[in-house]
Structures are given as C-alpha cells and as structure tokens.
Amino acid sequence: MTQSPATPLPAPKERRRLREGRSLTQAEVATRLGVSRSTVRSWESGRSAPRGRMREAYTRLLMSDPSAARPEVTAPQEDVTPELVGAGTGGETPAGTGKKGSARVGRRPGRNRAEGRLAAGVPTEEWLVEDAHAGLSEPSLTPAQAFDALYAFCAPALVRQTYLLTGRRELARESVERAFQQAWYRWPEVAVDRDPAGWVRATAYEYALSPWHRLRPRYRHPEAPPAGAADRALLDVLLELPPVYRRTLLLFDGVGLGLPETAAETEASTPAAANRVLHAREAVAERLPELASPEDLHRRLTELASAERLRAAKPRTVRWHGExxxxxxxxxAIAFTVLLIGVTVLTLGTAPDHYEEPLAPPETIHGLPPKAAPGPLSAAELKLRARLRSQEMHGPERLIPESR
Known part of the structure; x- marks a missing residue:
C-alpha cells in the first residue's frame, strides 16, 4: 500500500542514468529526499533499495521530467484516508492521500511550495536556500502555518499508529496531541529538524508507552475491543508483545521505515532491531498463521487501524492548549521560585547569627554526704541547744548584749 504499481522502481544502473540525465548529483538527491549520500550510493549500486513511501518519492524524483523547472506542489489538507503510513519517514512525500487529501491552490504559490516541502520532510533551512537561489518574492510560511501543515499531514495517521501501539483510543489521541504540543513549544528546534514527522512520532510513542498511565483511574480498565473477530485477535497478539517489540514491528512492518531508521528511532543497534522484528513476526505467525507474510501483516495492520473512527483535534486547538x-x-515555576525565595529570606532572618557553645553534659559527683532534709531535732540536738543557751556569752563586748 506504500508503492503505486504505476511507478515501478528502475534497475540500479538505470537509476544512475536517470539521475545523471536530470543533471543531479548524489548529494542533491540525498538532500531532496532527506537521506544521506551513502544511502543514495547504495541504491544506485544495488546493495539496498528504498522501502515504503521513500521508494515512491525516489521513483518520482527519477522519473520526473528533467525539462520542468519547478513542478507544482500540492498543499496537504485534512487527511481523511485510512492510510497507516501517512506519518512515515521524513524524506517521504505525502503521496497517496487521495482526492480529498490534497488540493491545488494557485493564488499563493509560495505557501503551497513551502507546505509541500514541510510535508515531504525537507529541512526548513533548505527552503530558505532554495528560495534565495530562485529569487522568490512571495512571503514564506509563518510558524503557525508550517505547524498546521505538519499537523494536517501527520496527525490522522499518527493517531491510528498509536492506537495499534496501545489499544486505547483516547490514549492515542492524547498522546498525539501532547506530542504536537511539545513540538509547538519547541518549534524553532523542530522546524529545522531533518525529520519533523519522525520527531513528533517518537515523542507520541514515548508518551503512549509510559508505564505511569497504568496508575491513572481512567486507564485501569480495558477499552471496548474492535468489532471484528479478526481485528480483536490481531490486536490481542500485538498487545501481548513487549512494548519495545511492538514498537519495532509497527515502525518496520506498519509504517514502512527502513531497518536503520527503525533502529535509530528505537535507540537500538541494527542487528537488535532486526532480531526484534523477527521475534515479533514469529509471535504473530504462531497465533495467526495467515499473517506469516510481511505483506499480509502490513495489510492487516492498515485495515485494523482504519477500522476505528479515530479523529484528531484541530491544529489551532492543539496550539492553544499547548500555549x-x-x-x-x-x-x-515563577510561584515556586517566589516561594523558595521567601522561605530563604525567612530562614536568614530567624536563624542565629553567632555561634553559641553548647552546654557540657552533666556529670555525677561521688563521695559527698547526702543533704539532710529539714525536720524535728533529735534528743542529742535538743540537749546541745539547752546547754548552749544556759552558758554565759563570752566574746567581744560589741557582740555581748548588755543586761539592763
């Protein structure tokens, strides 16, 4: 479903001849498709071949008319087709979106051209270089318009992909909206990225697969399964796979990314990504033998995602919520900073400003007689007091009272 039968891929030697006939270098082809020069060299030598929508874009580039100075670009609108691969690799063009998925607008050629480049995944700085060489006078896209074009091209298909990844409709929509909100917040970085669609897709997948969702009350109970028995069986098999295997299988067999691109997006080596794809295919084929072929598996994944009526929010709404x-x-953050400053000032005002030596711990003294408590005199003490009172006073005159 990612390649049109009307535009077959030429042979390796024919690819180089067609490229040279259009006066293009390997670097220029790589720049237009958003891949490296070594990848184009591998395609022309026959060591590898593009897959998915990248194959369609490469074929169109080679088979296009070399006499045409600038082909007209279609501006992507709201994607209403049930394609699963609508948010594929960054070097892909939004081909196969159907009659309602694109519309030709002739009144603003500069805007159509920029929107087509954004949907094709061409970096923003390359738009400026190309427009500078062409001497264009039309105003470029505003950030909001560029964001809306990326959202209209990627969001509908990305919601369907995320649904296959999680099995939850509301979580799929929420993940895609959060991913685009982060993209709008960091738009200066996303706009110059070589693969803005891949940036948003990776962010949506990471949010959808977060283990913290299981603690939310709304996600503790499973959602209603698909209506068809075959769809329910396939979705159950996918959800039984480990998340990293499920994500790798979806990127490779569902979206149609190449193995190196899949490994890079899942942060794994190429052999590790290949092993994950093989194990995931074996697990699916063990439960569903009719899906042992990768082509059949891709077709069933697309049909399963298309069976659900999943709609994304409007780009203007997403931008508003993101802002x-x-x-x-x-x-x-400002309130927390003010609170922290207030607590710091209060602590500095009430804390002691000099050092006070702590009191020594008490020690027990031994050998002293116990202190006598007051009470009645004993017989010996009474006798001593009577004898002292009966004796005459002897001492200095100033101390002896005189009798009068």
Missing part, C-alpha cells in the same frame, strides 16, 4: 499548558507551567 496554555506552557503558561501554566511558567506560572507554576
């Missing part, structure tokens, strides 16, 4: 969330986080 509001950023404002809330900014206000929370």
């Amino acid at each position: 509001r969330r950023a404002q809330q986080w900014t206000r929370a």
Whole structure:
C-alpha cells in the first residue's frame, strides 16, 4: 500500500542514468529526499533499495521530467484516508492521500511550495536556500502555518499508529496531541529538524508507552475491543508483545521505515532491531498463521487501524492548549521560585547569627554526704541547744548584749 504499481522502481544502473540525465548529483538527491549520500550510493549500486513511501518519492524524483523547472506542489489538507503510513519517514512525500487529501491552490504559490516541502520532510533551512537561489518574492510560511501543515499531514495517521501501539483510543489521541504540543513549544528546534514527522512520532510513542498511565483511574480498565473477530485477535497478539517489540514491528512492518531508521528511532543497534522484528513476526505467525507474510501483516495492520473512527483535534486547538499548558507551567515555576525565595529570606532572618557553645553534659559527683532534709531535732540536738543557751556569752563586748 506504500508503492503505486504505476511507478515501478528502475534497475540500479538505470537509476544512475536517470539521475545523471536530470543533471543531479548524489548529494542533491540525498538532500531532496532527506537521506544521506551513502544511502543514495547504495541504491544506485544495488546493495539496498528504498522501502515504503521513500521508494515512491525516489521513483518520482527519477522519473520526473528533467525539462520542468519547478513542478507544482500540492498543499496537504485534512487527511481523511485510512492510510497507516501517512506519518512515515521524513524524506517521504505525502503521496497517496487521495482526492480529498490534497488540493491545488494557485493564488499563493509560495505557501503551497513551502507546505509541500514541510510535508515531504525537507529541512526548513533548505527552503530558505532554495528560495534565495530562485529569487522568490512571495512571503514564506509563518510558524503557525508550517505547524498546521505538519499537523494536517501527520496527525490522522499518527493517531491510528498509536492506537495499534496501545489499544486505547483516547490514549492515542492524547498522546498525539501532547506530542504536537511539545513540538509547538519547541518549534524553532523542530522546524529545522531533518525529520519533523519522525520527531513528533517518537515523542507520541514515548508518551503512549509510559508505564505511569497504568496508575491513572481512567486507564485501569480495558477499552471496548474492535468489532471484528479478526481485528480483536490481531490486536490481542500485538498487545501481548513487549512494548519495545511492538514498537519495532509497527515502525518496520506498519509504517514502512527502513531497518536503520527503525533502529535509530528505537535507540537500538541494527542487528537488535532486526532480531526484534523477527521475534515479533514469529509471535504473530504462531497465533495467526495467515499473517506469516510481511505483506499480509502490513495489510492487516492498515485495515485494523482504519477500522476505528479515530479523529484528531484541530491544529489551532492543539496550539492553544499547548500555549496554555506552557503558561501554566511558567506560572507554576515563577510561584515556586517566589516561594523558595521567601522561605530563604525567612530562614536568614530567624536563624542565629553567632555561634553559641553548647552546654557540657552533666556529670555525677561521688563521695559527698547526702543533704539532710529539714525536720524535728533529735534528743542529742535538743540537749546541745539547752546547754548552749544556759552558758554565759563570752566574746567581744560589741557582740555581748548588755543586761539592763
């Protein structure tokens, strides 16, 4: 479903001849498709071949008319086709979106051209270089327009992919919206990325597979399964796979990424990604033998994602919620900083400003007689007091009272 039968891929030697006939270098082809020069060299030598929508874009580039100065670019609108691979590799063009998926607009050629490049995954700085060489006078896309074009191209298919990854409809929509909100918050970084669609897809997958969702009350209970028995069986098999195997299988057999791109997005080596794909295919084929072929598996994944009526929010709504969330986080950070400063000032005002030596611990003294408690005199003490009172006073005159 990712390649049109009307545009077959030429032979390796024919690819080089077609490229040279269009006066293109390998570096220029790599730049237009968003891949490396070594990848184009491998395609022309026959060591490898593009897959998925990258194959379609490469074939169109080679088979296009070399006399055409600038082919007209279609501006992607709201994607309503049930394609699973709508948010594929960054070097892909939004081909196969159907009659309602694109519309030709002739009044603003500069905007159509920029939107087509964004949907094709061409980096933003390359738009500026190309427009500077062409001497264009049309105004470029604003950040909001570029974001809306990326959202319209990627969001519908990305919601379906995330649903296959999690099995939850609401979580799929929430993950895609959060990913695009982060993309809008970090738009200066995303706009110059070589693969903005891949950036958003990786962010959505990471959020969807977060283990913290199981602690949320709304996600403790399973959602209603698909209506068809075959769809339920396939979804159950996918959800039984480990998350990293499920993600690798979806990227390779569902989206149609190449093995190196799949390994890079899952942060694994190429052999590790290949082993994950093989083990995931074996697990699916063991439960569903009719899906042992990768082509059949890709077709069934697309049909399963298309069977659910999953709609993404409007790009303007996503941008508004993203800006509001950023404002809330900014206000929370400011409030926390003010609170921290207040606590610090209070601590400095009430804390002692000089050192006070602590008191020594008490020690017990031994050998002293116990202190006598007051009480009645004993017989010996009474006798001593009577004898002292009966004797005359002897001492200095100033101390002896005189009798009068």
